[in-house]
Amino acid sequence: MMTTAAIAELLNYLQPQIGQEIHVGPWLEIDQQRIDKFAEVTGDLQWIHIDPERAEKESPYGSTIAHGYLTLSLLPFLTESNHPDFFQKNYPGMKYRVNYGLNKVRFPSPVKVGSRLRARTVIDQVDEVKKGVQICYRITVEIDGSEKPACVAEFLARVYP
Template identity: 80%
Template sequence: MAADELLTFLQPQLGQEIHVGPWLTITQERIDRFAEVTGDVQWIHIDPERAAKESPYGSTIAHGYLTLSLLPYLTESNHPDFFQKNYPGMRMRVNYGTNKVRFPAPVRVNSRIRARTVLAAAEKIGEAVQITYLITVEIEGGEKPACVTEFLARVYP
């Protein structure tokens, strides 16, 4: 499938929610491992006792960038079945970046999160198709989302 054919395939889905991902529990172990890898060892993330006493959230919270880094899992966008279903005939997809990222609500330890994806735009860029997704990471039982982002991907024939 060429880029023009992919655009035709995507056109009816523009503005539509195309995927709701699986729930994922954010454990202290995951938060600690992310802190270790990134060097962001602020107590609000890694010290449950102090966070219980001093944090306005009453517990540790996940790093905003941890939530953002989980988008491939939460959207299932790198799963082979998802790829073939959403980009038939294409050979490769690369992350191009984000236009905007916000973290409206904290993710408390042991909360469950999942991503909802809306296909916002698609345009031909050279041989590729650049796709803009509006991704909202919701917190189970929460009023505000954990993360909202405009995510860009480029898909190549």
């Protein structure tokens, strides 16, 4: 692989950060309106998400819970990775970034309606790929007041000069 100056610069910038927490995002409250809108868009209308009265009576959680994929879909907001200043600060010399996918996703704890979430991000791995750099982030979505996280995901981003 032929390393360009921009790729080498980014690798040199990111490699010392491997294993370090690089960001803690803002808290976000998950309300029923957000859950309902997600259910409508995805077609996942399971009662445990959208029927507060039934969930209070029949759910082991005593309330509705957010869809796991709702939590996952909030990663750009929770990590602030789409903030206008994020790109230039975190990827010097690069022009664009693409979501390359996920290696592993787990939902260890349900997100009850009214819970507050935030994400912690650690860089796990940095590799040169064809014409760019691939970064593997470990993102842990915390639930305020809970020992278990809502989500733990290995997210892959690729950036290019």
